[in-house]
Structure formats: structure tokens, C-alpha cells
Amino acid sequence: MPMESFRPESWNGIDDIVIVGGGLAGLFCALKLSPRPVTILAAAPIGQGASSAWAQGGIAAAMSAGDTFEKHVADTLEAGAGIVDRKMAYSLVAEGPARIHDLLEYGVPFDRDLEGKLLLSREAAHSERRVVRVKGDMAGKAIMEALIAAVRKTPSIRVLEGYVVEELVREGRFISGVVARPDAGQSKKRVHFPARAVVLCSGGVGHLYAVTTNPWEACGQGVGMAARAGAIIADPEFVQFHPTAIDIGRDPAPLATEALRGDGAHLVDSAGRRFMLDIHQDGELAPRDIVSRGVFAQVQSGGGAFLDCTKAVGAHFPEMFPTVYASCMAAGIDPVTQPIPVVPAVHYHMGGILTDGEGRTSIDGLWAAGEVTSTGVHGANRLASNSLLEAVVFAGRIAENIKGILPEPKTNDWGKNAGESDDLVTVEDSPALTHLRRVMSDNVGVIRNRQGLLYAIREIAALERDNSRMRFHNIVTTAKLIAVGALLREESRGGHFRSDFPEQKAGWQHRTFLTLADADRIVAELAETAAA
Structure with a gap:
């Protein structure tokens, strides 16, 4: 049942670790941090609004007699079109079996054969049968149900549902907390949550596009918040469309x-x-x-x-x-x-917040896991069913890293009111968001070209100028980074296809790294050129 009974006024304080997002990565990280106290902030009841719960395929792990880590890595490298970080991919794959056993311990009912062995399926671009499923197409739902039950039974995990995080608070080199809007974003009040460690697990970008398989909450807010706080964003141009x-x-x-x-x-x-x-x-x-x-x-x-x-x-x-x-x-x-x-339809974003092998971002105090990140394991095109594996592997690593860096928990005083605004969250798309989604689908979609990308960037800049809402600025920032990344990459590779540059180019066999300042500079230069 939802945990509305947890109210700020009933607490002596809040935990020094705040996890943003109630999807697979966020819940798994919280469980791995146990018995360390942790607070999860979720925009919707945990499990709802998370793409993980909608995942149908399953989790890829090299566990069959004829499979090897090397084969799984080779398939990942092939799908990633030349820019997968090989070391990161191998470390991901090597942890796969252990994380599957973790999930089994949490009660996930993976499919088994008549002998009781895990039933492994094959998906596109896999050379072996290595995808662990639940009832054919219900893996995501079953995994989330099991983790939610485990979280509900873990006293060290506090869950605040209906808190829409809108801003990362930065003090010097460090992220020192977040600002969230209660009541599913309907409250005018904004609340500041101080934290020594913030773990961003806020999901993907599908709702930036007119046709997507993602829930409406997956609108790129996490990438936008991190970019506005100064984080490096990697490979934003690589968006995977489910066929x-x-x-x-x-x-x-x-x-x-x-x-x-x-x-x-x-x-x-x-x-x-x-x-x-x-x-x-x-x-x-x-x-x-x-x-x-x-x-x-x-x-x-x-x-x-x-x-x-x-x-x-x-x-x-x-x-x-x-x-x-x-x-x-x-x-x-x-x-x-x-x-x-x-x-x-837009299904998965290979790009996102740059993280290292421990899930650390380029800003101290900020970790990230799941689709909001770009770890380098997917390259230009995610191998099917590697995403759920990535979420649990890196979420687990983050838990270990935080426990090593911050071995002693600390309770912070309850955060003060962070002010009020009328920038309320609505499930229905605003006219500005409806326009943005159409612009992205038409010009930054399955097939792209310079003319369409320049048009998209101009429209994005206009929407940014004409809308002051913080949540929309987070969203449009992510759209800007995707469009600028796509404009810069003058080749076709993986999920990024340019009809004016239809071939791969050896000179582009590298990842993209952008800050918001980089993107803004490029947008300004384009505007000056157009005006000249």
C-alpha cells in the first residue's frame, strides 16, 4: 500500500542519502544500502511511472552452458556500433549472474524449465539464449512487484511518494540536496531535502517524442536537472526506437x-x-x-x-x-x-548523465543509475535486455561506493520550505510540450538531417525563451542536448541516422561529451549565423 503515512512533520530528521526515482535502479540501490537509512523520493507510487515496470523482454545474463561472458560482450560491442566502452561492458556482463541471483532472493519468479533451471530466451542481436523472462512478456512487472514488496518490508527505507524533484542544489563542487514539489507536483510549496549523497534514478526521455512506449514521467527531467547543475552529458544523440x-x-x-x-x-x-x-x-x-x-x-x-x-x-x-x-x-x-x-516508437535513451564504473557523475555528491545515465555499455545502440541488467549492476555498485565514502550515516534536519510557485505538474501535456514532442518526432527522430535539426534547435530555443516553468526547462534542456548532439555527429551510427550522412565515418568512432554551456554556445552561434 502507498506510504502516505510518512509525513515530514512526523520525522525527527531525514536521511543523508536521497534517491530520486522509484524504478528498478532506485529500489535496488535502496535495498543494497540496507540497513543504511535512505529516503526515496518518487513522483508516483513506486513502480508506477517507471519504464522498468513496462519492460517485456527480460534481463540478459550469460548463464547457459554454451554461453560465456566474452560472447555476451561481443554481442554488446556489435550492437553498440563501435563506441561501447569495452571494459565497462565486460564488468557489466561479469556481474550479470550474481545480480540475477539477487533478484531471485528478492522473490522474482523467473521462468524455469521442467527441471527447475532458469529458462533462457534469445532476442535480437544475441548469439545465444541468455534472456531471463517472466511469463513471456511480464519480466519488468514481476521484478518491480518483488522489489516493491522487499522495499515495503525494509524499515531502513523511507518512501515519499508524490514528490516531483525539480532541482538539484549545488554548493561549490558538491550537490548538497534536491528541491521537490509534494502532492504529485500539485502543491505550490517546494521542499528542500538536504543530502550528503543524491542518487538520480529518474528514468528516460521517451515523452519528449510524440510516439513512445515510455510512461509520461519519462520526459528527460533528470538529464535536464543534472545538465543545469553542470554535469557532463554523454552521447545524447543516441535514441533507440523500438521497431x-x-x-x-x-x-x-x-x-x-x-x-x-x-x-x-x-x-x-x-x-x-x-x-x-x-x-x-x-x-x-x-x-x-x-x-x-x-x-x-x-x-x-x-x-x-x-x-x-x-x-x-x-x-x-x-x-x-x-x-x-x-x-x-x-x-x-x-x-x-x-x-x-x-x-x-521511442523506447530507450543510450545517452544521459556521464558516470564512471561506480555510478559517480562529474559532480561530487551526485550518483546516477538506470536510463538517466550514459555508462558507455550501450554505445550507439543498446543490445536488447541489457538495460535492466545495467540498472541493477550500477545501482548495486553505487550502494557499495556510498558506503565506502560515507561509512557513517547522518541524519539531517528537516529541510526548510524552498518557496512557492504556480508551476504545477499536470499529467496532460501543455501546448508547449505537445509542440516540443511533435518537433522532436518530426526532426530528431528515426531519420534526421541538417535542415530538420536546425529547425528543431530554433523551435527548442523559442520554447525555452517563452516558458519560465522550471519543470519545462528541465525537459527542454534535454531536448536541446539531444538535438545539438545529433547536429554535431555528421555520420550515421547505431540509433542515430542522418539521411545527409548515411554512412559511418571512422573519424566519428568516439563518444560525445557535452555540457549545457557547450550546447548553449552552439545554439547561440547558429542563431548568429542565421541572422547574418
């Missing part, structure tokens, strides 16, 4: 999991032809960026794109993939007998 969102006009768009294609489902046009065989030798199991562009081209051409599961899954669909089945049936589509209409 098979179900095209039924819902926002967010429901997802037809990658596992369906792993189990033999085919992508076809309206005439039933498998168009991906003309694009890549692996067909439907090609890396996501290639499949996304293939589906996008089909949709744009008017030929339509459909995921045909009738032969590969057929009558077993309801029990094998209940989440997808329910979404289809609610829209009047029976996937047992009918192909599913699909469209690419």
Missing part, C-alpha cells in the same frame, strides 16, 4: 515485445511479404536501429508494417504473451489470427 510498438493510436504506445520475433514472428507488409529480408541478412532479428528504419520506411511508403505471429505463436499467444495479447484485444485485434499493426 514494434503497436500502432493503435495510444499514448504511450503499447509494445509488441522483441521476444515475439525471437520466437519466430515475422514482419510483413500489407501483402504479407517479409520486407526485412531485403534489408538485413538476419531479417527480423537484425539490430533494433535497422529494424526500426525498415518499419519506418514501410509505414512512410504506405505499404504498412505488421507483426505476424499467427504461425510462430498462434493459439499459445494468450498464455505466452498475456500483456501484448491484452493490448491487442482491447484494440479489436486478435493476434492469434491477425497480424499486429506496428510502428517505431
Whole structure:
């Protein structure tokens, strides 16, 4: 049950570790810090508003007899299109089995075979069956339910739900706390939470785009807050589009999991032809960026794109993939007998706040884990099901690092009122956010070019000038970093495709590192050039 009973006035003080976000990374970090006291600030009830809970595929870990860490790393490097940090990837993969066992101890009911062994599935761009799932397409939901139950039973973890964090407080070299708005962002009051350690686990950027599989809370606020505080942002241009969102006009768009294609489902046009065989030798199991562009081209051409599961899954669909089945049936589509209409949708951001191997950002006192980060393990294109693995591995490392740096807990006095404003949070998109989402989808989406990116940057700058709301400034800051990163990278690599630079270039085989000051300077130079 929600923990509304925890109210500031009932506490003697607050903990010196504050975790922002109630998704997989945030909850796992809090559990790993136990019995060290910690406070979680979550905009929604924990588990809600978190992309982790919607993850259908599962967690990738090299655990089968024929698999090795080296094979998993090789697949990660291949998918990442030449800019994966090899050492970071190997350390991630090497911890995979141990983190799976952690999750089992927390009660996650991973699928098992008749002998009781973990049942491993194969997904796109994996050379082996190494994805641990729950009931086919319910891994994220099951993992979150188990962790939520564990958190609720852990007395050292205080959960404040309905606190929308809007600002990181910086004092000199250090992040010294956060400012949040209570009552799910509806309160005019803003509250300051002092902290010796802030762990940012605020999720991704999907809601910056008009078509996404992410919840509305995933709007890039964490990246924007960190950038405005001075943090280095890495690889912002690399956005992964899931090729098979179900095209039924819902926002967010429901997802037809990658596992369906792993189990033999085919992508076809309206005439039933498998168009991906003309694009890549692996067909439907090609890396996501290639499949996304293939589906996008089909949709744009008017030929339509459909995921045909009738032969590969057929009558077993309801029990094998209940989440997808329910979404289809609610829209009047029976996937047992009918192909599913699909469209690419923003699914995952490979870019984010730069962190090291311990989850530390470029600002002292600030750690980050999960999709809000860029650790270097995904490169230009995330390998399927590596993201949940990354969240738990780095969340665990952060817990160990904080305990080493700050071995003794300290209780802070309850923070003072941080002022009031009318900048209330609403679930419905404002006209400015609606416009931003359309601009991003049309110009910073699956296929990009210089003209479209310049237009997007001009529109972003105008929206920034015309809107003073802090939450919107966090959001538009992230959009600006993505667009500027995409403009600078004059090649195509992984999730970033430029129609005016369609080939990879050896000179661009490196990561991107940007600060907000860098991005603002580039935007100003572009404005001066346009005015000249």
C-alpha cells in the first residue's frame, strides 16, 4: 500500500542519502544500502511511472552452458556500433549472474524449465539464449512487484511518494540536496531535502517524442536537472526506437515485445511479404536501429508494417504473451489470427548523465543509475535486455561506493520550505510540450538531417525563451542536448541516422561529451549565423 503515512512533520530528521526515482535502479540501490537509512523520493507510487515496470523482454545474463561472458560482450560491442566502452561492458556482463541471483532472493519468479533451471530466451542481436523472462512478456512487472514488496518490508527505507524533484542544489563542487514539489507536483510549496549523497534514478526521455512506449514521467527531467547543475552529458544523440510498438493510436504506445520475433514472428507488409529480408541478412532479428528504419520506411511508403505471429505463436499467444495479447484485444485485434499493426516508437535513451564504473557523475555528491545515465555499455545502440541488467549492476555498485565514502550515516534536519510557485505538474501535456514532442518526432527522430535539426534547435530555443516553468526547462534542456548532439555527429551510427550522412565515418568512432554551456554556445552561434 502507498506510504502516505510518512509525513515530514512526523520525522525527527531525514536521511543523508536521497534517491530520486522509484524504478528498478532506485529500489535496488535502496535495498543494497540496507540497513543504511535512505529516503526515496518518487513522483508516483513506486513502480508506477517507471519504464522498468513496462519492460517485456527480460534481463540478459550469460548463464547457459554454451554461453560465456566474452560472447555476451561481443554481442554488446556489435550492437553498440563501435563506441561501447569495452571494459565497462565486460564488468557489466561479469556481474550479470550474481545480480540475477539477487533478484531471485528478492522473490522474482523467473521462468524455469521442467527441471527447475532458469529458462533462457534469445532476442535480437544475441548469439545465444541468455534472456531471463517472466511469463513471456511480464519480466519488468514481476521484478518491480518483488522489489516493491522487499522495499515495503525494509524499515531502513523511507518512501515519499508524490514528490516531483525539480532541482538539484549545488554548493561549490558538491550537490548538497534536491528541491521537490509534494502532492504529485500539485502543491505550490517546494521542499528542500538536504543530502550528503543524491542518487538520480529518474528514468528516460521517451515523452519528449510524440510516439513512445515510455510512461509520461519519462520526459528527460533528470538529464535536464543534472545538465543545469553542470554535469557532463554523454552521447545524447543516441535514441533507440523500438521497431514494434503497436500502432493503435495510444499514448504511450503499447509494445509488441522483441521476444515475439525471437520466437519466430515475422514482419510483413500489407501483402504479407517479409520486407526485412531485403534489408538485413538476419531479417527480423537484425539490430533494433535497422529494424526500426525498415518499419519506418514501410509505414512512410504506405505499404504498412505488421507483426505476424499467427504461425510462430498462434493459439499459445494468450498464455505466452498475456500483456501484448491484452493490448491487442482491447484494440479489436486478435493476434492469434491477425497480424499486429506496428510502428517505431521511442523506447530507450543510450545517452544521459556521464558516470564512471561506480555510478559517480562529474559532480561530487551526485550518483546516477538506470536510463538517466550514459555508462558507455550501450554505445550507439543498446543490445536488447541489457538495460535492466545495467540498472541493477550500477545501482548495486553505487550502494557499495556510498558506503565506502560515507561509512557513517547522518541524519539531517528537516529541510526548510524552498518557496512557492504556480508551476504545477499536470499529467496532460501543455501546448508547449505537445509542440516540443511533435518537433522532436518530426526532426530528431528515426531519420534526421541538417535542415530538420536546425529547425528543431530554433523551435527548442523559442520554447525555452517563452516558458519560465522550471519543470519545462528541465525537459527542454534535454531536448536541446539531444538535438545539438545529433547536429554535431555528421555520420550515421547505431540509433542515430542522418539521411545527409548515411554512412559511418571512422573519424566519428568516439563518444560525445557535452555540457549545457557547450550546447548553449552552439545554439547561440547558429542563431548568429542565421541572422547574418
